[in-house]
Amino acid sequence: MVFIMNSQYKAKAELYSDQASIKQLNQKLKESQDLYVYYYQVNCEHCKRVSPFLIPLAKKQGKEFTILNLEKYPDGWNQMFIMETPTLIYYRNGQEFGRIEGEHTEEEYKNFFKKY
Secondary structure, X not given: OHHHXXXXXXXXXXXXXXXXXXXXXXXXXXXXXXXXEEEEOOOOHHHHHHHHHHHHHHHOOOOEEEEEEOOOXXXXXXXXXXXXXXXXXXXXXXXXEEEEEOOOOHHHHHHHHHHO
């Protein structure tokens, strides 16, 4: 039982390993040509369903990817114009270029990545 719980914790910790602070995110936006940012909340039921397939899918895109926990950094709501979670935004040269908000299927996220 302990092993299972430790494995689940480790898997979740690894899933969210590319988290950034608001300050780090703003720096990445200044430095990166292409960046995907996943805005989520720990207690968001939609995020809990989407994250296990969205985060690995995003990391496979060959472009920089980071995560912002809006519960930990609530200023992100206003600074990044986030209306709901989950939200995935694609930035090009520091400017928002594409956005998908709310819970979507894995196929819909794949199409988002193909588009951007």
